[in-house]
Amino acid sequence: MSFLIFSQTFVNALLLSLIYVLVAMGLTLILSIMSMINFAHGELYMFGGFGVYVILQRFGYNYWLGVLVGVLIAVLAGVLLERTVFRPLRKELLPASFAALGVGMILQTVALMIFGPLDKDVPTVFPGVINISGVFIPMEKLVIVLGSLAVIGAIIVFVNYFRAGQALQAVAQDSEAAALMGININRINALGFGIGCGLAAVAGGLIAPLYYVSPYMGMSPLLKAFNVIIIGGLGSIPGAVLGSFLLGFIDQFSLTYLGYVGNIVGFLLILLFLLFRPRGLLGREIQMH
Amino acid sequence: MKTTKGFIGVMFILALAILLIAPSVELALAQESQILKIGGFNPRSGPAASWGLNTDRAIDLGADEWNKKGGVTIQGKKYKIEMIHEDDKARAEEAVKAVNKLIYTDKVKFIAGPMMSSPFLASAPIIEATKTITFVGCMAPAVLKDRKYIFRITVPWNHAAPAFFKYVTKIRPNLKTSVHISSNDATGWSSTQADNDSCVAVGIKVLGSEFYDAGTQDFTSMLARILPLKPDFLSFAGTPPNITALVIKQARELGYKGQFIHSSNCSPDVVGPIAGWENIEGMLLGTFTINGEKVPATVKKIHNDWIAKYGQENAGGFGDGIVQYPLIDILSRGVEKANSLDPDKIVTALENLGTMDTVFGKARWGGMETYNNNHQLLIPIWVSQVQNKKLVLLSLEEPWDVPPPEQKWR
Amino acid sequence: MLLEVRGLTKYFGGLAAVREVDFDAKSGGIMGIIGPNGAGKTTVFNLMTGVHTPSSGKIIFKGEDITGCKPNMAASKGIARAFQQATLFNNKTVLDNMLMAFYLESKFKLRDAIFETSSVREREEEIKRKAYEVIEFVGLGGMAEKPVKSLPHGHRKCLGLAMALAVSPELLLLDEPVGGMNTAETTNMMKLIKMLEERGMTILLVEHNLRAVMNLCKRIVVLNFGRKIAEGSPEEIRNDKSVIEAYLGADFRAA
């Protein structure tokens, strides 16, 4: 019995962690390259959600097409934003971050004006539940997990085996040095920012059927993503993965075994991290201008 | 030099500010008669906007009814009702500013429909001090306790839930055990308190009560605690429809077979699509509805008016909005009975309205026991259930004037 | 002995930027640290000024162990530093930069900010005077009100030096003082450095321009791959095998 609870919680934690990874990845990528906190991440996450909503719910086309559309729009928006807003603010943490906050506000209100404040439902795309001797795994969560794993894999491959990816890494480590190596910083930044935004949209698109779609859907995932990257280490992609798992498990288990008091546990953990190991698990101090 | 320029800057701006203020002071003096101004403040922007807007719409529809009749009669003169809605952005601070504007600039004598406790409580001192007669829709006990000019139009859980669950035991005697799920805030706590107390009062065993934190979307951890207890039904109270839907969906995914019950206002039109209609078939709700099956014609009419005025959006008119439809009706009756605009006269008149039959059924004032005034409207609780994607009205239940004894749960 | 560096070592991650370096500096005179790119010259400065803490080794200044004390402590003990790429407060004027630089001189307390006593005001006036003096000295006279953004590279370097002087140091660390300067600027800067030497200031400089180093310095320390490979008078260094190898000959004989 109690073992059943444990194993169910364990599975839930696993699923939740991978959802966190999906959201945190883009945030940390952008942080590592532009050394800014992308407060607009939640709104780009929303792009994915609305992509699915419009394509699937309004026009009744294929779900994946919806995700794709959402992602493409997000990437475009990302590149555009980098060019117009963030490029001149590169390596200026606070200005860039607050400009991002402003961008987020704008995007949110625009979405509000287009779609209205009511929560939109997205039909279950992958119905059904897998039952392994009393431990339940919803189908659609499984899909998300696979998606999330795919994304992690793709990022790892891209960063390590593609020229652009390696350039990305170089810029993240030391943009000056990278520039000396003849890397076009501007292009790489645009690329990185675009990918980051795309990742946010992927997350939104995959998670949309699980919950619902609304202009405010990005808020709580963003907060979680913050906590994840604080724990994992700012600007470190492996850190983001590690942090997601740590936080995912802590959230699930504390809530399951402590009840609503568990809400505060995660935050206390984060505070402890910030006070005693501010770099997080795998973080390094971010280079400033 | 720098300093001087700085201060000149400040003075410049200050002067500007005061110049901006002065004219509106003048404006406030302009006042014409023959109009009964009724103010209202609710969130009309931000995440809670849809909630607030629905409430305001419901109230406006009520006002339209009276204006069609030519308005409110005071000493032979007809007063048209004019609604002035302000946006409090769901922020206590903004609510105070809104109420200031309504009372001091628009010179309203009445305020209708604030439905968020914290913003209302922040502005309550002004309302009482200026004898502004206010009908509220927010549930916290502190809202009504010892007030002189504040009435409550919505029935809080501790009055409604016992009636609701009494009826539930009548039609579903097999439901013996329950777990209550609610948000981890004042609303959630008082609603859960009420639900638990009522269940005990009517002989349902409460196996536990769970609280989720604002912004939670994944309830699997909570459900992992609940489901092993094998409750006959999961009960929600004061839980917004979208959250209710998520919990239901995830509960079913985790293999829960039991019933779902929402003892207060909640729109199946929102829950259904997100949770999946098949999952909420037979769900019992304590919510008002204007387009459900078996609702009286008078109520159906509201539905048509709604569509005529606002289109399809939220045409269900469920939730905390439509509850306040009778507000203007009751207020106007009170004013006509008092036959004057003197707040104290109107209060006494209102208190002595006796049994009013409203569009939602026979209602009367109560609550002396709890709030030591009779300012709590006891309007019937609508119990209805979901049957193939429609809400079917089952019965109207008289809420309890004296809530069941409180027990310690948290 | 003003400065003793003993077995100074710094690891960044795995690799050693500075390894077992030791040298002394008597008070007075100019000492040079040279070496090819990435030899760890700047790192030595960073270690001496507490920007980095040594992995091992000691730095003794005036007989006092100052290993790994914070930069501001180093400054208050009398070690000043002019940065490689003339680092200045770019959004300010020359004068403001100087006033900022006289921080230690100002003996500023928080209560001075709130209660602006006459003594404080006098002190500030005094500092202003000194600031003008130094600006004059480094040859930026008449540019006090100019924003440093608008200054040419040479002048920026001079201002950097001036700011270091404001700390009224006993040991002055110059990181490539003539780096990226044209000949005129270079000669001017070298004149300045000589003047400072005559004033009895101890100067330690890192420089690529070997000609400059050779005719400025009495003693020269040569680093390569973080190790000290030679130390001695300019002549000795010129004829030192390992040094010549390190520099692959060419530009070296030219010097």
Add this chain to the structure above:
Amino acid sequence: MRKWSRLVGYVVLIGLLLIVPQFVRDPRWMHLVIMTGLYIILAGGLRLIMSTGQVSFAHAAFWGIGAYTSTLLVMRLGVSFWIALPLSGLVGAIVASLIGYPCLRLKGPYFFLVTMVVGEILRLFLTNSVDFFGGDAGISSIPSPNRIRIGNWAIAFPYRSVNYYYLMLVGLFVSLFVYYRLERSRFGMICSGVRADGSLSESLGVNVMKYKLTAFVVGSLLASLVGSFFAHYTTFISPGFFTFNESTIMLIMVVIGGLESTTGAIIGVILITVLTELTREFSKYEIIVYGAALVLVFRFAPGGIFDLYRKFISRLRSHRASVA
């Protein structure tokens, strides 16, 4: 001459502020004026913190800490407001130094992330402890400050009386004095130096940490004092007053006004409070306007409105000079 104009400036300003109640009789606008004053103190403090290159997202939280401390002292322990006021300031300062000491030494976004988390934890903490902190329904009917006796005449503070304005004014004068002195003295110079280039400042002997911490503690202390006053003025507080959003709004005020100087912050506050009140019916566009403002300011006018105004003035000057 300069001294003169400055003196005149002071006198006119103070005179103007003293007679405000004479022609702002409408309680609505009186309340707005008082709130503006409070926000000026808050924003000024945030400006001070930001002048060292740090941003505190816990500024509203400190406002709340002050409010709750004072409220609880007065209501639970029956302490007089006039004692609770400084005590709440003290509590704020202590909390600030506890948070600031470990976190301010770190470069990068750490500090403002910490403050974000601190704010959120405070909210959770307050909402979760119903019995003591009143949960998120807050605490109602907070007593007003008890009367001050001077000789045989006393100043009382009945609900919404004009005396609150004068009390606020005292606070405003004191804090503005502090802010301007800190800004215009060497302290301000060093702060901006620290913001511009920390390592250079350090190499000149500046103890960077000390200045960041001082700014943070002073700012938070004044925020807590405001909180204490605010609680007894509005007689109702709830966690909703002191959330992340409130901090963000203060931040926007400072940024738009211009964080180069306290004057900028003041302008920002007055502009936003007055405009939002005068454009109530357009409130649903508020957020998008804030957003646009943030982007535009950081992208094109980092100095904010006041800086633009300054530049404009100086351009006029030079123009006049060239004409003459």
